Amino acid sequence: MEMNKKMYVARSPRIAARMLGEEMLVMSGHDSTLFTLNPTATILWQAADGATPLDEIVERRICTEFEVKPVDAMRDAEELAENLARHGILLISEQPIGKPDAPAQGRR
Amino acid sequence: MTSLAARVESYSVVIAIGGVPVRVNTTDASFLDMLQNRYAGFVTDGGSAEFDFDVDLNAPAGIDREDVRVTQHAGRWSLERRDFRAEWEPAMRRGSIRQTANPYSIDAVLRIVHTLVLARSGGFLLHSASAIRNGKAFLFAGVSGAGKTTISRLAPVDATLLTDEISYVRQQGDGYVAYGTPFTGEMAKLGENASAPVAALYLLAQGPENRIDPVGEADAGRGLLGNILFFAEDPEFVHRAFQAACDFVHRVPVRRLTFMPDARVWELIG
Numbered sequence: 001m002e003m004n005k006k007m008y009v010a011r012s013p014r015i016a017a018r019m020l021g022e023e024m025l026v027m028s029g030h031d032s033t034l035f036t037l038n039p040t041a042t043i044l045w046q047a048a049d050g051a052t053p054l055d056e057i058v059e060r061r062i063c064t065e066f067e068v069k070p071v072d073a074m075r076d077a078e079e080l081a082e083n084l085a086r087h088g089i090l091l092i093s094e095q096p097i098g099k100p101d102a103p104a105q106g107r108r
Numbered sequence: 109m110t111s112l113a114a115r116v117e118s119y120s121v122v123i124a125i126g127g128v129p130v131r132v133n134t135t136d137a138s139f140l141d142m143l144q145n146r147y148a149g150f151v152t153d154g155g156s157a158e159f160d161f162d163v164d165l166n167a168p169a170g171i172d173r174e175d176v177r178v179t180q181h182a183g184r185w186s187l188e189r190r191d192f193r194a195e196w197e198p199a200m201r202r203g204s205i206r207q208t209a210n211p212y213s214i215d216a217v218l219r220i221v222h223t224l225v226l227a228r229s230g231g232f233l234l235h236s237a238s239a240i241r242n243g244k245a246f247l248f249a250g251v252s253g254a255g256k257t258t259i260s261r262l263a264p265v266d267a268t269l270l271t272d273e274i275s276y277v278r279q280q281g282d283g284y285v286a287y288g289t290p291f292t293g294e295m296a297k298l299g300e301n302a303s304a305p306v307a308a309l310y311l312l313a314q315g316p317e318n319r320i321d322p323v324g325e326a327d328a329g330r331g332l333l334g335n336i337l338f339f340a341e342d343p344e345f346v347h348r349a350f351q352a353a354c355d356f357v358h359r360v361p362v363r364r365l366t367f368m369p370d371a372r373v374w375e376l377i378g
Binding site for chain 2: 014016020021023025027030032
């Protein structure tokens with residue numbers, strides 16, 4: 001994603017997710033692959049409403065949870081979001097994602 | 109008036125697994141005999157059935173895949189593997205199977221149908237042995253080689269073996285009930301057609317001693333999901349099966365059972 005452009009993230013509607021104990025388990029509805037999200041990915045997943053830009057999620061949710069510089073956190077969060085999108089767990093876009101029920105793509 | 113058309117005899121058998129009766133219709137008497145023998149203990153004397161399947165004993169053409177493919181379109185399920193092709197419409201309560209006269213194809217179809225039926229009500233089929241003891245059912249889950257058959261062979265005489273391979277788990281109220289199945293593993297012995305409330309799930313591991321260890325909820329979920337039978341390439345089915353597994357580990361004690369091939373392991377159970 002280019003610098004200075006907003007990134008929006010949304011939970012894929014094709015993913016089933018559940019917090020078990022302290023861990024977030026997600027399963028692909030396409031091929032039933034099971035993933036366990038780490039704490040940062042869990043925060044990102046929970047905050048991925050399609051309307052909140054990633055930099056706001058990083059500032060409000062991730063930087064407050066972990067002792068990390070915003071610029072480093074943003075870089076890591078973008079990489080993480082793109083990785084989750086490659087697995088079909090998140091949808092990412094440069095525009096707000098209003099209808100996550102629309103045909104799901106790993107990356108818009 | 110005498111009809112000139114040849115009369116075709118039709119035979120039926122009702123196979124009830126997990127309390128779900130499925131009627132199989134065939135025109136071949138020897139195939140009927142095979143089904144009655146294969147599912148002995150799970151065959152009922154006619155009566156109503158949840159679903160009817162008509163079997164056409166001809167080899168399906170044009171299917172190359174060795175693994176099963178299960179898809180759904182507009183409420184119609186399609187099940188196919190090299191040795192069978194089946195269609196099933198749950199809303200119509202009817203289906204059809206095209207296969208040769210062998211027990212393996214229809215066995216696979218029944219497993220898939222029951223998997224889909226259970227997913228609608230929070231249940232599942234599980235790669236696990238299961239047995240009833242003192243009125244309670246215990247599940248022993250594990251992949252091939254984990255010890256399902258061994259733990260089944262070591263079961264004491266007062267235990268009722270439900271299966272040594274595929275357990276049938278149905279949600280009932282706030283709990284779960286395990287049913288016997290005719291789906292066999294290495295023992296090649298049908299489970300008893302019985303049921304009991306599930307008291308615990310044990311994730312099997314073989315080791316130098318017999319012991320039970322606690323399992324965290326996430327590990328329990330991963331362990332259970334790794335052993336649930338998934339067939340369908342259908343997001344709704346996967347979602348339901350996933351949620352069913354998560355609900356189960358939230359309600360039922362899950363433990364890790366490490367054991368050596370020694371009947372004393374059953375002193376820890378029940």
